[in-house]
Amino acid sequence: MYRRTTLSHNLLDEQRRLGGSGSFTALMTDILTACKMVAHEVNQGALVGNLGVAGSENVQGEEQKKLDVLANDIFLHMNALGGNYAGMASEELEDVHAVKGSADGRYLLLFDPLDGSSNIDINISVGSIFSILRLPDGASPNSADAFLQPGVKQVAAGYALYGSSTMLVLTTGNGVHGYTLNRDVGMFFLTHRNMTVPADTKEFAINASRMRFWEPPVRRYVDECLAGKEGPRGKDFNMRWVASMVAEVHRILVRGGVFMYPADAENKAKGGKLRLMYEANPMAFIIEQAGGMATTGTQRIMELQPTGLHQRVPVILGSRNEVERIVQYHGDKK
Ligand code: AHG
Ligand code: MN
Ligand code: MN
DSSP: TTTTTTTHHHHHHHHHTEEESHHHHHHEEEEEEEEHHHOOOHHHGGGGTTEEEEEEEETOOEEEHHHHHHHHHHHHHHHHHTOEEEEEETTOOOOOEOTTTTTTTOOEEEEEEOOOOOGGGGGGEEEEEEEEEOOOTTTTTTGGGGGGGOOOOSSSSEEESSSSSEHHHHHHHHSSSEEEEEEETTTEEEEEOOOOOSOOOSSSOOOGGGGGGOOHHHHHEEEHTGGGGGSOOOOOOEEEEOOEEEEEEEEHHHHEEEHHHHHHHHGGGTTOOEIIIIIHHHHHHHHHHHEEEEESSBBBBBOOOSSSTTTTOEEEOOOOHHHHHHHHHHHHOO
């Protein structure tokens, strides 16, 4: 273990390589601290009364769990301390959160402080997702407009997975690397170098209880998987659904697979289920950097021009050959 490199050292190496001023390294350090604090609170669970509902709703009309609120507070507080961000936007906040007194902040932070929160009370993996953008020249961090940049503009994206171990997976546009937290030392150590999504897979993830709402391309794809060896795919598939996007994406990064939360007859009017700015874009950046693909079914997610902070989009991501097939099925429909 003592021969492994740490995430902090890799960030410093990256800073030297790019000749940066150190502000990106500093802001990443704030995120790592926030993730370690959330990991601690998730881990403490019922011991300190962290489970259960908060008794409030977020801007999306979703019931907030105590840990949703706590994780959001931790992210807001820790990331404001260093003055590295000009502003933040969170799945749990209606409006953007300008960071007071950070005249030098050149970056914007967007985050889902706790993803998969329906899993908190049952001790199944949850996570935090983040995306970092530059503050455009002349833009005000007090306005949502500054944040409405397509995913291709992301400077970095990552997630923390609070699972059987706590991991931090990060891309700065130079591949994807995974780090595991040593709680006693308080540091993330490099354990998963150059994570890559295998192009082929025999595993898919979708909430099958929504089957009656699915559109023909998704129905066709899943039907063909379910038909197994005897069907047109000529092989048996396995299915998973954790209901925690962080955990699903992590599985796909480690052993391949496809994750789908498509537009369907029930969610179409809202745009889909998952949020473009806090979930779809950062995960699309990570998956693409690992050699996979991320699409709505008809468009590359990272090229979508956002129209609202809390915009929802269909998400289909993972192993390249499978995602290409699903895109093709969407084309065949026309
Ligand atoms: P969040 O906990 O941040 O609201 O996100 C939950 C998301 C995502 O993580 C997961 O894939 C999906 O919602 C689960 O949806 P279902 O409840 O339909 O399974
Ligand atoms: Mn989420
Ligand atoms: Mn959330």
